[in-house]
Amino acid sequence: MSLHAALRNGTKSVFLRFEEALDAPFGGEDNPLRHLGALGLYLLWITVGSGLYLYAVLDTGIDAVYRSIGYLSSEQWYLGGILRSLHRYASDGFMLLMLLHLVREWSYGRYHGFRLYSWMTGVPLIWLAYIAGIGGYWIVWDQLAQLSATATTELLDWLPIFSEPSARNFMAPDSINDRFFTMLVFLHLGVPLLLILGLWAHVHRISHVDYLPSRRSMLGTLAALLVLSLLKPALSNPPANLATVPGDLGFDWFILFIHPLTDLSSPALIWTLLFGLTALLFILPVLPHPQPQPVATVDAANCTGCDRCLADCPYAAISMQPHPRRPGWQLAVVDADLCAACGICAGACPSSTPFRRQETLLTGIDMPQQPVNALREQLEQALAQFTGRSRIVVFSCARGADASTLAAADTAVIPLLCTGMLPPAFVEYALRGGADGVFVSTCRSGGCDFRLGERWTSERLLGQREPHLRKTVPAARLQLYPAAAHDSRNLANALAEFRTRLESVSSEKLPPYQRKASYHA
Amino acid sequence: MLKPAAIVGQLILYGAFAAFIGYFATSPKYRQIPDDVALIKLSISHLGDRECRKRTPEELAKLPPNMRAPMDCPRERSDIRLEVDFDGQPAFRTVMHPTGLYKDGVSTVYKRFELKAGKHQVAVRMNDKLIKPGFNFSKEAEVTLVPGQVMVIDFNPDHGGLFFK
Ligand code: HEM
Ligand code: SF4
């Protein structure tokens, strides 16, 4: 294992532990670690909203700007002051969440193959976020702004960009003018705008984007920031004076940490670090990786053009095009570069129903590494070999909790690429083929490697999404269980409970159905 | 519905998030230089002189009448030599080169020095025409620096050359 892989796996297991632990108080929907991107976006909107107010009321000009910001905090604390604090704290939170999001996607290995685009478009966002953040602190024109402006220009001057050192602009009180602030405000509006455009591109290639966190986490986050703003309002440092060196300053370590770092080392080292890290992030995806999984393939003869696969694909890898042989019909087409090989489309396709009588089950869209025909054969074989009082078929996710240890004479375990590839009719097919119960172990909410697998699985099986599980299937005979990677023990307990319940209820059974028998009859 | 334990858990975690943000948004405090130190910023941006040569009468005669300038001045600017001493000790020595593809732009220098507050003898010497030896500009003075002061060493030919501010 390479050093990078070891580092990545170590980080991943720590991250996973935290993520799973937070499920206890939050549940998957509200778990912040499972929705870092969406929470980041939410904080960005808070920053933009509060920023627009500040922009509207600020006077620009060397002294005016400091005075008018101070006025907000001291006189108009109930509105301007709170919005100012929200603006600062939401942007700090944004930096923190962006970093966590980056570390999470990296440690989960989500930076190559079909995720290349999301990754590559993510990297420049970091630069934009910091440029916007640092620029924001200059606007206040207090001693912190002075320190940051001087330190930033000194750092920039190390690069051969300007013919005259840009730090000369901050030499003495008279070397700076009002135009500077107009330029600054413009920059502080323009860069965030670029950031938003960049974010639009960042999520452009995935579907059903998690644009906003759950309502409960939005309220919780806003409440936390509001309380913070009231208890500890954001305030300015003393006004800038270029004739003196700033003294002890209240310092924003989330955004301005680069300055102490430069003071401790040297501009050369900092630029090497910044460019080096950026280059590393860009190079990461093109390092050698395991062969990608085979992508979904469409069988034109079995595709009716219903577009359910398109609706469910998490990566917008499917498009509908005119059917080559049936005029007026549509045909699903897979873009191999975008396909994550999750199989969710195979689970969505109405042609995937195992009740079809064909000897070989051919569906509209299928995964070469685990075709629905093989799935049906595996299930039929398991059903034929079952012994015991309550026989249970377990469909599990190959990337979630390991279910293989649950296999027994009365328990068949069938791992899937993602539980989203399970056509709901397979549940009914198993029950009518001799199983007493079906246990589906999905990922925890928000924990699917393919973003939407567990969501579609539960919605389909609960009858809220097409293709749905038929209402005639007795609810008591189906158990959905969300299990994360470290949940093997919980999984075993949940299965045991399910078995006890199956044995105690004498709920109705579906009439048997034997494909082969009725076929030959 | 959330269980009471979950509500308490969420409250603690939201609180921790806010506290973390609130703390590191202003603390620990940072100061760039110790409180008994003053800063001298040396920042000069100046066009070096051109190293002109007097044309001989023969050369002048060869030129068209409207171009008979007595001096032949190349486009390039001279390098600039600069020396700074504090309290009689050499603190900085440099030769600044003109910017621009044709070496016809300004030469610049920017440097910060940290000095203990108090009295200091500051001497600056500059030569912007290196074909001549020595220094054609110089400035020396005793300055009293108070803690936290920023003193600037700059150059402006219209204000008598080198100056302290
Ligand atoms: C500027 C702050 C950022 C925000 C607000 C943000 C937001 C988002 C959002 C909303 C998603 C979609 C999540 C989903 O629907 O499942 C996403 C996905 C993603 N982001 Fe970011 N992002 C940011 C920065 C970054 C950075 C810096 C990187 C890494 C270089 C990155 C890498 C990714 C990747 C790889 C995905 C795809 C995840 C997947 O396919 O499962 N993002 N981001
Ligand atoms: S396998 Fe997954 S990513 Fe590929 S087309 Fe099907 S649903 Fe989309």
Ligand code: SF4
């Ligand atoms: S779900 Fe199946 S039938 Fe419908 S468009 Fe996709 S491949 Fe074709």
